[in-house]
Amino acid sequence: MSELVMLPRAIDVAGYRLGTPQQAGALTMVPVFGPSYPGIVAPRRGLKLGRVVTYGQVELANPASSGVAIVPLHVGYIQDAAQNHALCRSAFIGAGQTLRFDDACCVQESQGGYLAGRDDQWFFVLPVELRAAALRLRTQSQYSKLWNDIAAFNRGHGLPARGHLEQVLTRQRAGLTQYRSRLELLDEQLGALFFVGDRLAGVELAPDPEYFEDVWAALVCFAYGPAAWFRDAPADEGRPLRADSLAGLRAELAARRGSVADEVSAWLAAADWQPGEPVEEERYLGLRLSTVDSGAVAGQFVTDGSRLVYASLFAA
Structure with missing residues (x-):
């Protein structure tokens, strides 16, 4: 496994390479390494939730003194005693600027109170099962627009059929965060392929390793973790090693890694x-934000000419 071939053909993927797959139950992560793109501010430093103006209207700011922020696709914010929100699209925010999203969606039906820029909040990325619906609802200004999809998502996992995403993200948070420790974020890693079972579920690529480190937990625990959490683990999960020497242990581990790599390659x-064909949505200087939606694969990506800067694509 060495080539990144699942992006739109117009994107130059020279310099990108795939690493050794890692597995945690039904979730498989293939690390991606490649060239960094300078001048993009990582989310924890370059994005600040200002407030929810009213339900469905969210303000984000880029407090950095230089550099543009690329808002992670489908980022959402959780805060106690407030109605939690997620965004349906990505966007650019220049240094020192604030951007209001009028097409955000509430992900906590019937909960009152507005999110504010407080330190006790944390962010997530929408579960992959909801991302295609959210993307297709971008530009629609209706705060309750995702509630039916969230209810169906909950019902599919045996939970009460309500538009309350916190039934999974908050109440199962302790279990979902295990993926952050069971799957290792590697030095210089700036992206990943995510498989749920044997199905390619997502391709996530960041401008640089710092950016990807900032979104790592949100992706592995909340975007792809729930789909794996509700599946049975592979039959050989936890299969004990049988070697009786250090050399034998190393050989068995190498063989197992090779077997997993061959399986994931297949x-x-x-x-x-x-x-599918990209549709340009927005420009910021030389950067272009585009959307793809072929029915089976959807998402958004950012390019500078043909050079890839950011991508978040997922199985629809």
Whole structure:
């Protein structure tokens, strides 16, 4: 496994390479390494939730003195005693600027109170099962627009069929955060492929390792973790090593890693991953934000000419 071939054809993927797959139950992560793109502010330093103006209207600011912020696609914020919100699209925010999203969605039906810029909040990325619906609802200004999809998501996992995403993200948070420790974020890693079972579920690429480190927990625990959490683990999960010497242990581990890599390569080759033709949404200087939605694959990405800067694509 070495090539990043699941992006739109117009994107130059030279310099990107895939690393050794890692597995945690039904979730498989393939690390991606590649060239960094300078001048993009990482989310924890370059994004600040200002407030929820009213339900469905969210203000984000870029407090950095220089550099543009790329808002992670489908980022959302959780805070006690307030109605939690998620964004349906990505966007650019220049240094020192504030941007209001009028097409945000509430993800906590019937909870009162507005999110404010406090230190006790944390952010997530919408579960992959909800992302295609959220993307297709971008530009629609209706705060309750995702509640039916959230209710169906909950019902599909045996939970009460309500538009309350916190039934999974908050109440199962302790279990979901295990993926952050069971899957290792590597030095210089700036992206990942995520498989749920044998299905390619997402391709996430950041401008640089700092950016990807900032969104790592939100992606692995909340975007792709729930789909894996509700599945049975592979049959050989926890299979004990049988070697009786250090040399034998190393050989067995190498063989197991090789077997997993071969299996994941077969999954990748079999994936019907065709993003479709990009539609440009927004520009910031030389950067372009585009959307793809082929029906089977959807998401957004940022380019500078043909050079890839950011991508968040997922199985629809």
